[in-house]
Structures are given as structure tokens and as C-alpha cells.
Amino acid sequence: MKAMTTGSPATLDTLRFTECDDPGQPGRGEIRVALHGSSLNFHDLGVVTGRMPASAGRVALADGGGVVEAVGDGVTEFAPGDQVVSCFFPDWQDGPATIGDFSRTPGDGIDGFATSHVVRPATAFTRAPRGFDHVEAATITTAGLTAWRALVGDGGLKAGDVVLLLGTGGVSIWGLQIAKAMGATAIVTSSSGEKLERARELGADHVVNYREVQDWGRAVQDWTGGRGVDHVLELGGAGTLPNSINAVRVGGHIALIGTVAGVVGDVPTAALMAKQARLQGLIVGSRRQQQDFVRAIETTGIRPIVDRRFPLAELPDAFRFQETAGHFGKIGVEW
Structure with missing residues (x-):
């Protein structure tokens, strides 16, 4: 069978199909997934x-639905024909975070899901949400679960809270949908007026164009009547953190998820202390949190926003589209 694997050096031009062995039949505790x-x-x-950096020849993609x-023997949770979706951290089953690297993350430390079949431990998957196709299901395992953990698992989101979402990528749009489903108020930032209008259509209560309003943290605080927001999904990193601290309320929660706007930089520690805010770094979530998220999806009826879908053979083009940052929500790959 074939798999889309990284080259040496790893570039989009060296990312291509290679022949690989069929994984065979599952052993004890394992499942075979198409x-x-x-x-x-x-x-x-x-x-x-x-x-x-990852090993040359690594099968790409952390998310997999099938x-x-x-x-195999001993597996009672799944049966042939069940629709399943992968876990970003297949070894983190439950409880507090104990993993701080990607050595066992599919598509990085171990082979991912850009292929036709895998055999993995049953505990490396959960059931997919009912009614989702395979691309929709795959959007929950990284972006969706990150937003869920940040807002609900770690943030304790409740009805009436105010949530600030930076950008309109996969994590933020999932966060917007989760926030609205939980009865919260949502504020979205973007540099695109068109994307902000789409965010309004999804339920955003307020939007801010950060190209037009450089001091957007203060603008967000003013919109809340000076109180500030309860939760921030901080995806920019060092470049946006000062504004996020300005925007959050005293005693609020900032979930540090991404570093798109800078890995290093000055952090206004005095402002953070004055806000007495909780600044928490996080990476995706556990299998138990994913199961909780699936139940919430099925209860609320929310569905992911998939901007475009590419066939697996065009995976390099899908990544090139991602590099343009022109997408709204998620980019899907299907085969």
C-alpha cells in the first residue's frame, strides 16, 4: 500500500507517496482501521x-478518521464497522497532563494517518461523533480537542462567560462554536473583514480587526464595560500576549496554545500579576477529554467548519493552501 511520507530534507516538494507494507491483522488489544x-x-x-524535525520517511498527519x-483479542470497545477517530496523544488516557513532547504523536514521533490502513492499540482511538463524515471527525482530534480542553476542561467555561478567540483558524472557530453552544459570549479577532463577517454568521457577538485596531486588547476590555473577558484562546504567542493580558479580566484565564506571532519576546509580567490571571500553556488533551468532547458534540449538534477538501494525492497543495492563511476553520483531506 502507499503512504504520504516526508522526504530528506523535509519540504513540500519532497512530500510524496511511497510504498509501505500492509500492517496486517491486529494483535491482542489492537484494531485495524481503514x-x-x-x-x-x-x-x-x-x-x-x-x-x-522528524525522521525522514515519516508518514504524515496527526488526525485520522476511518x-x-x-x-484483536481482548478488544470489547469497538467492533468491525465502527467509525473511529484517532487520538493526538495515544498514551495519555486520562488525568492530568504527563506528556510534554511529541515523541508518541502520530505524524511526528510515530507514523501518522496519511495512508490507507493502520493497526494500532484500540486505546489510540475513540468513537467518532454520530453523523460526522471522516474528515469532519478528524477535525476534533487536535484543533477541536484543544479548544474543548482550553475552554471547558481547564477553563471551566459556563453560561454567561465572555470568550476572546484570536484568529479564525481551526482552534478558534471550534472555540467559537463551543462557546456559543455553552451559552457564552464570543469575541473574535482577525485581519480580514470577510472572515469577521463569517464569524458573526456563526454567532460571534463582537469582532475586532486587529490591523485596524492595534490596541485591540484595550478595545476588547472597553467592549466588556471595562471588566475584561473570562477566557482567552491565545494562539499568537509573544507577539499577541500583551494585548491578551489587557483584554482578560482580573482573575481570568489565558490558554496559551500557539506561537504564530512569535516564540520569544517580552512578557508584561507586572500587568499579568495585576490581573492575577492564570496563564496556562497546553497541548491538545487526553483520550478521556476527547470522549467527553464527542458526547458534547452529539448533545449540542455543533459541526466543524471545513473550508476546503483535498484528495490525499494533493497533500502538498493542501499544505500550500494552509501556508496562505486564507482558510476559515479547517482544511480537510479525504480519500
């Missing part, structure tokens, strides 16, 4: 372009 869909993440782009074809 894969049909994935979605792109910033982390995946880093791996396939060499910015996040159908169980066979189960």
Missing part, C-alpha cells in the same frame, strides 16, 4: 516542512 479522512494542523505543517475493519 482510513478515509484527515485535517491539517499547524503542527503537521511544521513537520512536513522540516521546522519541527472505519474499524478487524479487532
Whole structure:
């Protein structure tokens, strides 16, 4: 069978199909999954372009949705025909975070899901949300679960809270949908008026164009009557953190998720202390949190926003589209 693998050096030009062995039948505790869909993440782009070093020949993509074809001895949670979706941290089953690297993350430390079949431990998957196709299901495992953990698992989101979402990529749009489903008020930032209008259509209560309003943290605080927001999904990093601290309320929660606007930089520590805000770094979530998220999706009826879908053979083009930052929500890959 074939898999889309990284080259040496890792670039989009060296990312291509290679022949690989069929994984065979599942052993004890394992399942064989026929894969049909994935979605792109910033982390995946880093791996396939060499910015996040991984072994040459690594099968790409952290997200995988498909159908169980066979189960090994001892597997009772799944049966052939079940639709399943992968876990970003297959070894983190439950409880507080204990993993701080990507050594066991599919598409990075281990082979990912840009292929037709895999055999993995049953605990490396959960059931997919009912009614989702394989691409939609794949959007929950990294971007969706990150937003869920940041807002609900770690943030304790409740009805009436105010949430600030930076940008209109996969994590932020999932965060917008989760916030509205939970009865919260949502504020979205972007440099695109068109994208902000789409965010309003999804339920955003207020939008800010950060190109037009450089001191957008203060603008957000003013919109809340000077109180500030309860939660911030901080995806920019050092370049946007000062504004996020300005925007958050005293005692609020800033979930540090991304570093798109800078890995290093000055952090206004005095302002952070004055706000007595909780600044928490996080990377995706556990299998238990993913199961909780699936139940919430099925209860609320929210569905992911998939901007475009590419066939697996055009995966380099899908990443090139991702590099333009022109997408709204997620970019899907299906086969």
C-alpha cells in the first residue's frame, strides 16, 4: 500500500507517496482501521516542512478518521464497522497532563494517518461523533480537542462567560462554536473583514480587526464595560500576549496554545500579576477529554467548519493552501 511520507530534507516538494507494507491483522488489544479522512494542523505543517524535525520517511498527519475493519483479542470497545477517530496523544488516557513532547504523536514521533490502513492499540482511538463524515471527525482530534480542553476542561467555561478567540483558524472557530453552544459570549479577532463577517454568521457577538485596531486588547476590555473577558484562546504567542493580558479580566484565564506571532519576546509580567490571571500553556488533551468532547458534540449538534477538501494525492497543495492563511476553520483531506 502507499503512504504520504516526508522526504530528506523535509519540504513540500519532497512530500510524496511511497510504498509501505500492509500492517496486517491486529494483535491482542489492537484494531485495524481503514482510513478515509484527515485535517491539517499547524503542527503537521511544521513537520512536513522540516521546522519541527522528524525522521525522514515519516508518514504524515496527526488526525485520522476511518472505519474499524478487524479487532484483536481482548478488544470489547469497538467492533468491525465502527467509525473511529484517532487520538493526538495515544498514551495519555486520562488525568492530568504527563506528556510534554511529541515523541508518541502520530505524524511526528510515530507514523501518522496519511495512508490507507493502520493497526494500532484500540486505546489510540475513540468513537467518532454520530453523523460526522471522516474528515469532519478528524477535525476534533487536535484543533477541536484543544479548544474543548482550553475552554471547558481547564477553563471551566459556563453560561454567561465572555470568550476572546484570536484568529479564525481551526482552534478558534471550534472555540467559537463551543462557546456559543455553552451559552457564552464570543469575541473574535482577525485581519480580514470577510472572515469577521463569517464569524458573526456563526454567532460571534463582537469582532475586532486587529490591523485596524492595534490596541485591540484595550478595545476588547472597553467592549466588556471595562471588566475584561473570562477566557482567552491565545494562539499568537509573544507577539499577541500583551494585548491578551489587557483584554482578560482580573482573575481570568489565558490558554496559551500557539506561537504564530512569535516564540520569544517580552512578557508584561507586572500587568499579568495585576490581573492575577492564570496563564496556562497546553497541548491538545487526553483520550478521556476527547470522549467527553464527542458526547458534547452529539448533545449540542455543533459541526466543524471545513473550508476546503483535498484528495490525499494533493497533500502538498493542501499544505500550500494552509501556508496562505486564507482558510476559515479547517482544511480537510479525504480519500
